[in-house]
Amino acid sequence: MVEEQTVTRHALRLLLEAAGHEVVAEADNGVEALQLVRQLQPALMIIGLNLPRLSGLELLQRLQARGDAVKVLVFTAQRSEYFAARCLEAGAHGFVSKHEDMAELTRALDAVLHGHGYFPSHVLGTTHATQGDAHVLALKALSARELAVLQGVCKGLSNVAIGAQLALSDKTVSTYKIRLKQKLQATSQLELIDIARRHGLVENHGELSAESNDEDGDTQRLLRKMIEALPYAVSVRDNDARLLTCNAAYLAQRNVTLDAIQGRRVDETGELRDEDPQLVQAWLLQQIRAGVAFSRDIVMTVAGQPHVLRHWGQPYHDRAGKQLGMILGNMDITDRDEQLRLLRQDAEQMRSDLHERDELLAYVTAELDGPMRRLVAQVPSADSERMLSLLQHLQQTSELNSGRYHRVAAPVDMRELLGMVVDQVRGSCVGIDLDIQGARHPQVWVDTQAVKQVIASMLGRAMPGPIAVRLIANGRGQGLVEVQCEVTADVRVAQAPEGFELVLARKLVNQMAGELSIHSHNGITTQTVKLMLTQA
Known part of the structure; x- marks a missing residue:
């Protein structure tokens, strides 16, 4: 969004985000906008025409000359069909007046984003109606910079002020004025202004001295239109937290009329029937006087029922940067909050159930451990050995689940550790090949029992082989070593149940x-374990 007025940008952002769009950046001048387009490559840019440093028309021309793919929608206070035609010629994809209903902006956004132009026929239909008028032809021939200077003249700005806005010296502005008089055949500055107004280049609001007040009034009217289009409660308050305006959603939420609350504070209106209005007023003043944007979830009683409202606020300022007040809004997220509450309750219940299960498992395995060991000693067999191994695994699982498992790290050479595990299974498989050439830094601190158990499990799933085992160990700085062990075999381990x-x-x-992964392709399965260990 490229718009000089901060409050207009913020209101526009609210409107766009409510419609599901993502606003990636804002700019208040044309030069910054050019830089942002190059950096961010947005899908769409919404621009005003009256921009400092580089006018909207000049910005369009620069974008077109540079070949930028961004679509541009002009959103301006200018009603004139003249500007719509100039924007179309300069490469704009759409044109909407701020005086139109906000639904017009929504339709234009949809059209432009879907690859269509949006220049309503009632805007462009008269662009060639007065081609015989010498002033029309002369105005059409003006450059974007000459047009920007003419607009500044019509606003009653001095040469210095126009130069500051367009990054020109006052002497250069004076030269542009002379050119404008020559091209438009005007004998004075007043005649220049009259020509511009007769052809709709500026709004005719009467005396020049009232121009800035009219612009402020237009901004306030535009702000009211934008917040009225929002689906949730929004209000605008001054620095004393007195309500300036609000939308219909706010009135419906508080069950009040605008006449009853406009110009008053929340502790003067009776709109907060179920809350302490003095506390709310004090909180509002605190946020406004802090002068920074905020967002906060608050439980409030609405119509006798507790609701979770996500409150947010954004300060707004005048042209000189002075804070005028704050735009405030809230969204009812009660349903979402209730869902989160239920999810948290379910999670707590699950943790409780798992804890009870782990305690039961620990008790059962402890009770069975002694008898099972005596049975294995008295009647040794493969089945009894497997039962004892399963019991030990159950005990270990219980310790891991309950947090009672304690790692015992010791310095070890990973080549020797892996070789030891591989040697234990050599007699049980068709063939096994061990590659430790990639272990450049094998000396690490590790829980040796846990690593042996993990690798033995991987080898067991790769049986009967043949099996290829590869060890990689490389230093990563700061005393760390990345260790990776791969077990590859011609078996479909990935499809087998765990x-x-x-x-x-x-x-x-x-x-x-660490991380344990299994990948299978064309019947060849690779199990990989990755660990980041301390160098020994």
Whole structure:
């Protein structure tokens, strides 16, 4: 959005975001807008015409000359069909007057974003109606910079003020004035202004001395139109928190009329029937006097029922930068908050259930441990050994789930540790190949028992082989070593259901802040564990 007025930009942002658009940047002058387009490459840019440093028309011409792909919608207070035609010639994709209903802006946005132009026929229909008029032809021939100077003259600005706005010296502005008189065949500055007004280049509001007040009034009217188009409650208050205006959604939320609350503070209106109005007024004053944007969720009683309202505020200023007050709004997020509350309750209940389950598992495994060991000692068999191993895995899982598992790290050479685990399974598989050439920094601190258990689980799932095992260990600075162990085999491990041992292996790897992944392609499956360990 490129618009000189801060309050207009903010109101426009609210309107756009309420319609689901993302505003990526704002600018209050044409030069900054050019830089932002190059940096951000937005899909659409909304610009005004009366911009400092580089006018809207000049901005359009620069964008077109540069070949920027951004679509441009002109949103201006100018009603004149003359400007619509000039914008079209300069490369704009749409033109909407601020005097139109806000629905017109919504339609224009939709059209331009879908690749269509938006220049309403009633705006462009008369662009060639007076081609015989010498002044029309002369005005059409003006450059964008000459047109910007003419607009400044019509506003009653001095050469210095026009120069400051357009980044020109006052002498250059004087030269432009002479050119304008020559091109428009005007004998005086008053005649220049008269020609411009007769052809709709500026709004005719009467005396020049009233021009700035009329512009402020136009800004306030535009602000009221924009907030009225918003679907949630919005109000505008002065620095004493007195209400200047609000939209219909605000009136409906508070069940009041505008006449009853306009110009008054919340502690004077009776609109907060279920809240302490003095406290709310004090809070409003605190936010306004802080002079910064804010957003905060507050529980308030509305129509006798508690509601969660997301309150936000944005200060607005005059042309000189003086704060005039704050735009305030709130959105009822009660339904969303209730959903979050229920989700939190479910999460707490789940944690409680899991804790009870882990406690039961710990009790059962502790009770069975002694008898099972005695049974294995008395009647040794493969089945009893598997039962004892399963019981130990259950105990370990219980410790991991309940947070009772404690890692015991020790310095180790990962090449030796991996070789030890591989040697234990050599006799049980078709063939196994160990590659440790990539282990440039194998000396690390690690929970050796956990790592052996994880790798043994990976090898078990790769049986009967043949199996390829590769170890990579590289220093990453700051005393850290990235360790990666890959187990590859001609088996479809990725499609097999995860057994208890793999579930436990994942838990152990997570406990070491690592990652265990399985990928399969054309029947070849690779299991990979990655760990970031301290160098020994």
